[in-house]
Every structure is written in structure tokens, then in C-alpha cells.
Amino acid sequence: xxxxxYEDGCATAHxxxxxxxxxxxxxxxxxxxxxxRFSDLRASLPGISANVLTQRLENLEAAxxxxxxxxxxxxxxxxxxxxxxGQESEELFRVIGRWAARSPQHDPQAPLSVASVVMSMxxxxxxxxxxxxxxxxxxxxxxxxxxxxxxxxxxxIERGEVDGADVVVAGNQNALAxxxxxxxxxxxxxxxxxxxxxxxxxxxxxYLTFFPLPDKAPHVDAVG
Amino acid sequence: xxxxxYEDGCATAHxxxxxxxxxxxxxxxxxxxxxxRFSDLRASLPGISANVLTQRLENLEAAxxxxxxxxxxxxxxxxxxxxxxGQESEELFRVIGRWAARSPQHDPQAPLSVASVVMSMxxxxxxxxxxxxxxxxxxxxxxxxxxxxxxxxxxxIERGEVDGADVVVAGNQNALAxxxxxxxxxxxxxxxxxxxxxxxxxxxxxYLTFFPLPDKAPHVDAVG
DNA sequence: CGGCATCCGGGAAGATACTG
DNA sequence: CAGTATCTTCCCGGATGCCG
Numbered sequence: 305x306x307x308x309x310y311e312d313g314c315a316t317a318h319x320x321x322x323x324x325x326x327x328x329x330x331x332x333x334x335x336x337x338x339x340x341r342f343s344d345l346r347a348s349l350p351g352i353s354a355n356v357l358t359q360r361l362e363n364l365e366a367a368x369x370x371x372x373x374x375x376x377x378x379x380x381x382x383x384x385x386x387x388x389x390g391q392e393s394e395e396l397f398r399v400i401g402r403w404a405a406r407s408p409q410h411d412p413q414a415p416l417s418v419a420s421v422v423m424s425m426x427x428x429x430x431x432x433x434x435x436x437x438x439x440x441x442x443x444x445x446x447x448x449x450x451x452x453x454x455x456x457x458x459x460x461i462e463r464g465e466v467d468g469a470d471v472v473v474a475g476n477q478n479a480l481a482x483x484x485x486x487x488x489x490x491x492x493x494x495x496x497x498x499x500x501x502x503x504x505x506x507x508x509x510x511y512l513t514f515f516p517l518p519d520k521a522p523h524v525d526a527v528g
Numbered sequence: 529x530x531x532x533x534y535e536d537g538c539a540t541a542h543x544x545x546x547x548x549x550x551x552x553x554x555x556x557x558x559x560x561x562x563x564x565r566f567s568d569l570r571a572s573l574p575g576i577s578a579n580v581l582t583q584r585l586e587n588l589e590a591a592x593x594x595x596x597x598x599x600x601x602x603x604x605x606x607x608x609x610x611x612x613x614g615q616e617s618e619e620l621f622r623v624i625g626r627w628a629a630r631s632p633q634h635d636p637q638a639p640l641s642v643a644s645v646v647m648s649m650x651x652x653x654x655x656x657x658x659x660x661x662x663x664x665x666x667x668x669x670x671x672x673x674x675x676x677x678x679x680x681x682x683x684x685i686e687r688g689e690v691d692g693a694d695v696v697v698a699g700n701q702n703a704l705a706x707x708x709x710x711x712x713x714x715x716x717x718x719x720x721x722x723x724x725x726x727x728x729x730x731x732x733x734x735y736l737t738f739f740p741l742p743d744k745a746p747h748v749d750a751v752g
Numbered sequence: 753c754g755g756c757a758t759c760c761g762g763g764a765a766g767a768t769a770c771t772g
Numbered sequence: 773c774a775g776t777a778t779c780t781t782c783c784c785g786g787a788t789g790c791c792g
Contacts, residue, residue, distance in 0.1 A: 306552070308765080308782085311575060313705065315639030315648065316557055316621055319628035324550070326532070326784070333540055342754055349790050351535065368632050381754070389630055389745030397540055399623045404543035408592050414537030424539065429757065482538065500629045510606055521613030524592045532763085532784080550765070566774050577766055578775060605773075 309334040322367040327352050328360050329397075332369065332386065334419045336394055337450075338463050339373070339385035369393070394426075401427040408523035414483040417457035418445045421477040424463055425484070427454070428515040429459045439507045442466025444474035452511075459514075484515050546591040553621075555584050556593065556610065558643050560618055561674075562687050563597070563609035572641040584604055593617070604640075618650075625651040632747035636709040642669045645701040649676070649708070652739040653683045654718050660672075663731045666690025668698035695727035706737050 310317040314399060323329050325350065329464035334348050361384055363396060364370035369390040374382045386393075401424065404410060416424075422443070436456045441452040444466050451464030466472045474482065479498035489511065493499040501508055529729070534541040547553055551573065558564060558572050570581060571639035579597065585608055593614040598606045610617075622751065625648065628634060640648075658681045665676040668690050675688030690696045703722035706712035717723040725732055 310554065311552070312644070313636060313640035313702075314554075314644035315625040315628040315631075315634060315636075315651075316556070316644070317554060317640075318631060318634045319624045320553060321629070322631060322633075324553075325744075326548070329544060330534065330536070330538075330541060333538070350679075351785085353787090354755075355757090355786080356572070356784065365748075368745060371748055387748055392630070392745075393627055396620075396623050396627055399620050400543045403617055403620055404539040404546070406616070407539075407542060407546060409544045410539060412537060412539075414535070415539075416537035420536070420538035420540070427539075444662040478537075515580075520612070521592060521616075523609055524589075524595055528630070570774095575766085577768090579767095580765060582775060582784085583764090 307435045321436075323364070323393075324367065325360065325363065327356055328364060330362050331357070331364065332390065332393060333387045333397060333423065334417065335370065335384060336391070336397065336420055337419050339383040341381055341383050345384065348419060358389060364390075397423060402518060406518050406521045407444045408520050410520075412517060413482060415478050416481055418477045420449050421445075421481050421484075422450055424481070425461055425515055428484075428517065430514055430516055431457055431459070433514045433516065437510065439504070439511075440469040441508065441511060442469035442472040443479045443480070444472060445480075453493075454511075469503065471501060471505065473501050473508060474501060475499035483512050483516055546593065547588070547656065548615075549584065549587065551580060552584050552588060555581070555588065555623060556614065556617060557647065558641065559594065559608060559610045560615070560621065561643050561646055563607040564609050565605055569608065572643060588614075590709060621647060622651045626672065630742050630745045632744050634744075636741060637706060639702050640705060641702045642672050645646050645669075645708075648675055648705070649683075649685055649739055652708075653739055654740055655681055655683070657738045657740065658683060663695075663728070663733065663735075664693040665735060666693035666696040667704070669701045669704075670694060678735075693727065695725060695729065695732045697723060697725050697732060699723035707736050709741055 309321050325330065330349055331345060336347055337431050342357065346352060346354065361370060361372070365372055368387055370384050370386055371387050372382055434454060436457045438456055439454050443450040443452065447464045449464065450461055451466065452459070452461040476498045479493045481501070482489055483493055488498070490512070494501065518526060532545065533545050537646040544573060547556065554573055556570060558569055570576060570578065576624060585594060585596070589596055592611055595611050596606055596608055598604065631660070660681045661678050662680055663678050667676065672688050673688065674685055675690065676683070676685040696737050700722045703717045707717055708724070709712055714723070714736070
């Protein structure tokens with residue numbers, strides 16, 4: 305079936321046989337925060353065609369990375385989710401993310417998916433910046449809700465209700481990325497309606513400083 | 529020039545724009561242990577064609593991951609080497625390697641390159657297994673020499689002369705992989721001439737137990 | 753809506769041959 | 773040795789249409 309296989313016993317080469325095809329890792333990224341349906345995946349991966357998504361899901365399932373599950377009636381839809389081993393790839397995404405953030409060509413302001421922003425916070429969180437702060441934050445993007453917790457400096461964020469959080473941030477995920485990584489002032493985002501903040505605003509303003517980007521690597525020109 | 533770009537601000541997507549093309553990561557893997565020439569790369573990447581290698585090297589250079597350097601006369605050859613940032617991707621290879629080693633479909637016995645075997649030792653070394661042992665080992669594969677050091681349980685391996693090591697292992701890298709990961713008895717490898725051991729043989733026999741493979745993840749069949 | 757099948761155009765990958 | 777040139781094959785991306 306799959307013909308273009310590296311015939312190489314190296315584990316890295318094997319990984320590329322499994323997840324090296326175009327879109328495969330991005331499909332996995334979208335599933336890191338929980339199961340999704342076919343159309344959810346399509347919506348959060350602008351540019352992928354149904355055709356290709358079907359094939360990637362088949363290959364990832366054959367590789368035991370993704371599992372397909374039919375929900376019981378009445379919601380008789382099927383969902384795709386990472387297997388336990390697939391979920392273990394999260395570390396891989398964090399390492400890739402930290403490495404790629406140093407790329408001279410990376411523009412942290414380009415549009416990104418909800419899963420990307422949430423994963424970026426898991427990736428870039430700096431315990432040193434957070435000190436021993438505690439508090440809870442809710443994030444609301446479209447129909448997706450996430451709950452972040454700071455517990456004496458320990459950080460987690462996952463899917464969960466925003467209700468009851470010390471501060472609830474709602475709006476567009478790109479706006480949050482702009483505030484986190486692009487230095488866009490919070491006031492400007494609120495003024496334009498891209499983001500609304502309800503609750504402990506001071507907590508959120510401190511929170512925004514906990515995710516420093518690494519320095520860019522120098523761009524190297526061709527050497528004669 | 530490059531047309532198929534994920535238009536996605538996520539750092540992972542950017543990484544895939546840089547190194548997501550076929551062969552790109554394997555080219556980087558071959559450079560992790562030091563500079564190589566074009567034909568060295570070709571020889572250690574069975575299956576890559578010259579034009580693809582040329583294009584990957586161009587793209588990696590444009591991404592500031594690889595640098596091309598012309599050696600001064602008389603050895604007026606050009607070599608390719610990782611930039612400092614490119615070298616930082618080593619962590620990525622170790623994480624990928626550990627993750628992929630758990631793949632139900634991974635066969636650790638398949639043929640692999642010299643760089644792969646050496647990197648696999650960096651990846652799989654278990655400090656718990658090594659205790660506080662000290663000693664030095666030399667590895668000789670074809671024209672490539674590596675020096676491994678155990679210093680009170682701290683492990684390093686890099687290019688370097690085998691002379692002066694407590695034990696020198698020479699022969700075929702696949703044979704070493706078989707002894708490390710495939711449970712092939714050392715005696716059998718020596719008998720067949722695939723591996724020769726000179727010096728502190730007991731040290732090498734202990735060394736062979738310091739690189740345990742992780743458990744395989746369960747293979748999941750389709751669920752109805 | 754949630755997929756899968758099919759076709760089509762373009763472009764990347766693979767094989768081979770060739771040149772400085 | 774270090775690549776280019778050329779040709780073929782196959783994958784990707786888009787569109788459409790079918791079926792539950």
C-alpha cells in the first residue's frame with residue numbers, strides 16, 4: 305500500500321514512515337487536546353482536502369497512533385482520538401515547537417488554530433516567570449473552552465469549563481497569540497473586540513508574561 | 529520557490545515547512561555527528577537520489593539549518609555541516625527516536641547507517657543501568673571512528689580516535705545494533721566476523737546492557 | 753452532516769544518464 | 773567527486789458526486 309518507505313532501521317526513519325507524510329503531524333496536533341470529528345479536523349486545518357484527511361487518518365490508525373470510535377446513538381457520529389502511545393507524542397510537539405520558534409523565518413503572528421495556541425502555552429510556559437503564583441483562567445474560543453490552572457507556579461491547561469475561573473478570556477485565538485507573543489497591547493485587542501476579559505484582569509496581565517519566546521537563531525547567508 | 533507551505537502560525541507547522549519534506553530530517557541526522565561531503569551523504573542515505581539531495585541541501589541551507597563550506601586547497605571539496613541552531617535539533621532526534629522505538633511496527637534489526645547507530649546510543653543510554661561505571665570504548669566502522677566515554681555513569685560518544693580506549697570494537701554497525709537491541713550473542717557476531725573486540729571485553733559486554741529499548745505500545749485494531 | 757470514490761492538473765520524488 | 777538534466781511515476785490538492 306505505502307510504497308515510499310525509507311528502508312532504514314533507524315527509529316527516526318521509522319517515525320517518518322509513520323508520520324512523515326504531509327499533514328500527518330498537524331492532524332495529530334489537532335487531536336492532542338481531545339477527540340475530534342472529521343469536520344472539526346477539516347475546519348481547523350485550512351488547506352487540507354477531505355481526500356487527504358481521510359487517507360492520513362487511515363494511515364495513522366494503521367500505525368496505532370489514532371483510534372476511530374463510533375459514538376453510541378443518538379450522537380451516532382464517529383470521532384478520532386489519539387491512542388495512549390499517540391498521546392505520548394506530545395513531548396515531541398513541545399520539543400519541535402521550542403526548536404522551530406528559534407527559526408529566523410518564523411512569524412509568531414500568523415493565524416493559528418485553537419489547538420495550536422493552547423499547545424503553544426504548554427510549550428512555552430516559563431516556571432521562572434510564574435514564580436509561585438496560583439490562580440485559574442478560562443479561555444473561550446468559539447465553542448471551545450479551556451481551563452488553565454496555576455498552582456504555586458505549576459501550570460496546566462486542558463479542555464474544561466470556563467465557569468468559576470478567576471478570569472475568563474473570550475474571543476479569537478489569534479488575538480490571544482498576539483498578546484502572548486506579538487507584544488500587542490491587551491487594551492487594543494479589547495478595543496477592537498477581538499478579546500474580552502472578565503474577572504481578575506490583573507491575573508491575566510501577569511499571565512501574559514509567562515510565555516517568553518526563545519531568541520531567534522542567526523540567519524546565515526551562503527558562505528563562499 | 530517552495531509552494532506547498534502550511535499557512536499556519538503554529539511553530540510545529542513552521543518546522544514542517546522547513547524540515548517536513550521527504551529526506552530532510554534524515555539528511556540532518558547524518559550531519560549530527562559532524563560535517564559530511566555530498567557523496568558521504570549519498571552513501572549513507574540509501575535510496576536518495578542526487579537531485580533530491582541537492583534540493584534538500586539547498587532548502588536546509590536557506591532555512592539556516594545547514595551551512596555549506598568550501599575547504600581550503602588542496603582539499604578543495606565542499607562540505608555540509610549543521611549550523612549551531614541546526615545542531616540544537618539533536619534533542620528532537622532523541623525524542624523522536626524514543627517515541628518511535630515504541631511503535632508496534634518498528635523493527636530494530638533492520639539495516640541502519642553508522643550515524644543512526646551512534647545516535648541511537650545517545651538516545652537510549654540508561655544512566656540507571658550504567659551505575660557509576662567509568663571506562664572508554666572505541667568504535668570502528670569502515671573509515672569512521674568514534675570514542676565513547678563513561679565517566680562515573682555519565683555517557684558521551686562522538687567522533688574521535690579509537691586508539692587508547694579500554695576496548696575497541698570494529699566491524700559492521702548493523703552487527704553492533706544486533707548486539708545492542710536484537711539480543712544477538714556477541715560470540716555469534718565475532719564468529720561470523722561481523723564484529724571484532726580488542727581489549728577489555730568484559731567492559732564491552734556490560735556496555736551492551738546499558739541501552740534498553742522501551743516497551744512496545746499495544747497495536748490497536750479497528751474498533752466498531 | 754459525515755464521510756468515501758473518482759477524476760484531473762500540477763508538482764515533487766525517483767531513476768538514469770550525463771557533464772565539469 | 774559533485775552535482776545537473778531529463779524522463780517517468782506517484783502524491784497532493786481541488787472539485788464533484790454518491791451514499792448513509
